[in-house]
Amino acid sequence: MEPITGGPAQLVLTASIARRYYVDGRSKVEIADEFRLSRFKVARLLDQARSSGLVRIEISHPGNVDLDLSARLQETFGLRRAIVVDTPEVEPAALRLQLGKAAAELLTEIVTADDVLGLAWARAVTAMTDQLTSLATVPVVQLTGALTRPDVEANSVELVRHTARLSGGPAYLFYAPLVVPDATTARALRQQPEVAEAISHFDAVTKAVVGLGSWAAGQSTLYDAMDADACEQLQKRGVVADISGVFVDAKGVPVQSKVTDRVIAINAEQMNAIDEVIAIPYGLAKVEAVRAAVRSGLVNGIVTHSPLARALLDEVY
Amino acid sequence: MEPITGGPAQLVLTASIARRYYVDGRSKVEIADEFRLSRFKVARLLDQARSSGLVRIEISHPGNVDLDLSARLQETFGLRRAIVVDTPEVEPAALRLQLGKAAAELLTEIVTADDVLGLAWARAVTAMTDQLTSLATVPVVQLTGALTRPDVEANSVELVRHTARLSGGPAYLFYAPLVVPDATTARALRQQPEVAEAISHFDAVTKAVVGLGSWAAGQSTLYDAMDADACEQLQKRGVVADISGVFVDAKGVPVQSKVTDRVIAINAEQMNAIDEVIAIPYGLAKVEAVRAAVRSGLVNGIVTHSPLARALLDEVY
DNA sequence: ACACCGTCTGCTCATATGAGCGGAGCTGTG
DNA sequence: CACAGCTCCGCTCATATGAGCAGACGGTGT
Structure with a gap:
């Protein structure tokens, strides 16, 4: 050599x-x-x-995207998209900002006039839309209800409205919580005109950006917002990740349960029909959730940071 | 770009x-x-x-040869060979050692069984032959008489004998000084059987390694060994370099004079007929001498150190 | 609506390139 | 000395590649 x-x-x-x-x-x-x-x-x-090494060829670039990790992540997990931001940042808010920026650039790049964009509620998704600077003219569809948290002012509705305005396309949005106390309420909500309208567009969505949580306290806004019984029940069913309201187990199989009926969001089947579903996970605690989400095939695009990317790759035996 | x-x-x-x-x-x-x-x-x-610079290609290698300078020197001056050793060394003896090593490797590489090797006396040439480790079987011809200096034990004869032994080929050598007091003595010496024999092989020489001095005190062993009158006379004639006894002016034109007749060495015409003539100059004071030697066309191979190489290239207007 | 312009695409066809072959020369060995 | 094994070379021929062209598209000004 x-x-x-x-x-x-x-x-x-x-x-x-x-x-x-x-x-x-x-x-x-x-x-x-x-x-x-x-x-x-x-x-x-x-x-x-x-x-002999007399000629050395290096591939690198001035930005903060780790091209090698990105490519490896993409290849290893068979993803359509993978962007790994090379940053040592660990503070969640700052990290969201960086990943949101990268995701925004990605979205600007990959969304064309033929697409229909779906957006789920998640802090990382908000971080992305906040930093969106341009977007092809496309319909924007709200995929989930919102959760109100003290630390977040923007809600699912604002997120969609803002993006649609930037895009110049129509917005399909509705005011509803992500999770309600019982299935009956959920059903009633889904009947509401705006909600029904949005839902009717789910099938047309070609590209979506979703949240991705690990099914544990502090690792999923949905988990934290839900009653302990429901959380436990899902955990017993093997749920390790929630993908904007779609629960999957470690094998990547979507888990159906009574809790599912209480969630106002796109379901597994509908999500599966979307061409590109991008998640923006961060934090080493989410390794297994990401793995499950990817295994499920529901998520086929990832924007993340280098430590999580490395963890994902390291644990591939 | x-x-x-x-x-x-x-x-x-x-x-x-x-x-x-x-x-x-x-x-x-x-x-x-x-x-x-x-x-x-x-x-x-x-x-x-x-x-875009995403792919960067670098050419470098672990050794101490500056490939870029070597190539530029070679191209700029139309040389057949140019080896630039990248070293900050300034102490002449240590420098000779490094350049001698490089020159030895070069000689090993370029001398084939079809060649006839000519060697002139010079300290740098001695430094080279001392470090020669292998050489194709070729005749080795002594090109000049020797100068005896207190700081050098090896003489022209030893240099040739040693090289021939290493090579396994015949040696054509003789005992005579490089410069004698008058032309008559020189003529007589040239008649001597061994000297005449060696001279008779000059025409057959295909590759030679010669000394290269700047025509000034301390910059040429020949200058230092010669009487002041002769030195001055040559200087008046415009001599700026001596190439193992061949004097050339700044334009690279060989200078014929009475002094020339007193030198027991290959002459300009014979040297010009040699396919490859390699010199091993060092020290910034030799810039003009090297330039003259290269202009003359007599020297078409250079082994030197980076400071001199840079000086040579810098002054090309 | 229209023509215009810059960008991006895939094409054709001439040229550059790679894989693999057989011959020349060198080396060590019986 | 003869021979096998080796490296190095330049060849043929199939394939990869580059230059330049023309159509498609998207935006833009009238």
Whole structure:
């Protein structure tokens, strides 16, 4: 792999040729003419230059996206999109800001006029939409009800409205909580005109950005907002992740339960029909949730930070 | 030149493709199949990767030869060989050792069984032969008489004998000083059987290593060994360099004078007929001498250190 | 609505390139 | 000396690649 070249004259010759080829972009034939060598000799010297390490090729860029991790994540988990932001940041709010920025750029890039965008409520999704600067003209569909938390002023509705305004497309939004005390209330809510209208557009959604929580206290806004009984019940059913109201177990299989009926949100089947579903997970505690979400096939795009990406890759046995 | 790419997804895609192409050595067609793109798209992304600086190609190596300077020296002065040793060393003896090593490797590399090797007396040449470890079997011809200096034990004869022994080829050597007091003595010496024999082989020499001095006190062993009158006379004639006994002016034209007749060495015409003549100059004071020697066309190979190489290149207007 | 312009795409076709072959020269060995 | 094994070279021929072109698209000004 690394036997270095022969003598110093050949070394200089090889370096000159390598420069002509790689830096100046000359063809091997031209170089052969210039140096009075056969093109085969030139090719062999260049091969040697590569294998001996005389010519080193690096792939990197000035931004904060870790290209190598991104590509590995994408390939390893068969994702459509993977963006890994290289940052040592651990403070959740700051992290959301960075990931939101990256996700916003991604969304701007991948959403075209043919798409229908679905947005779920999540702090990371808000962080994204807040930093959106441009978006193709598309309908924007609210995928979930909202949760009100003291630390967040923007709600699911605002998030959708803001994005639709930026886009210039229609907004399908509604005022409803993400989770209600019983199935009956949920059913009634789903009958409401605005809610029903939004739901009717779920099938048309082609790209969505969703929240992703680990089914544990402090790792999912939904978990924290739900009654202990429901949480426990879902946990017993093997739920490890909630994807904007869709519960999945460690194998990635969606879990149906009475609790599911109390959630005002897109369901597993509908989510599965969406072409691209992007989540923005962060924090090492979410490793298993991400794994489950990806296994489920419901989520096929990830925007995350390097520590979580590394953890995901490390644990692939 | 450096507009960086579009969005993050394309960035990751481009990086993945660049890795496949440059690192894994896949063809663009294969990559196109793998990523479901046209080969044109792949080619365009790769072009973009290069021009945006995403892919950086460096040419360097672990040794102490400055490949870039070597190549530039070679190209700028139209040399057959140029080896620039990258060293901050300024102490002449240590420098000779380093350059001698590089020159020895060069000689080992470029001398083939078809060659006839000529060696002139010079400290740098001695430094080279001392570090020679292998050499094709070739005749070795002594090109100059020797100078005896208190700081040097090896003389021209030993240098040739040692090299011939290492090579396994015949040695054509003689005992005579490099410069004698008058032309008559010189003529007589040239008649001596061993001297005449060696001289008769000058025409057959295909590769030679010579000394190169700047015509000033302390910059040429020959200058220092010669009487003041002769030195001054040559200087008046415009001599700026001596190439193992061949004097050349700043334009590179060999200078014939009465002093020339007193030197027991290869002459300008004979040296000019040699295919490759390599010199091992060092020290910034020799800039003009090197320039003259190269202009003369007598010397077409240089082994030197980076400061001198840089000085030579800097002063090219 | 219209023509216009810049961008992006995939095409054709000439050229550059790679894989693998057989010959030349060198080396060590019986 | 003869021979096998080796490296190095340049060849053929199939394939990969680049240059330049023309159509498609999206935005833009009239």
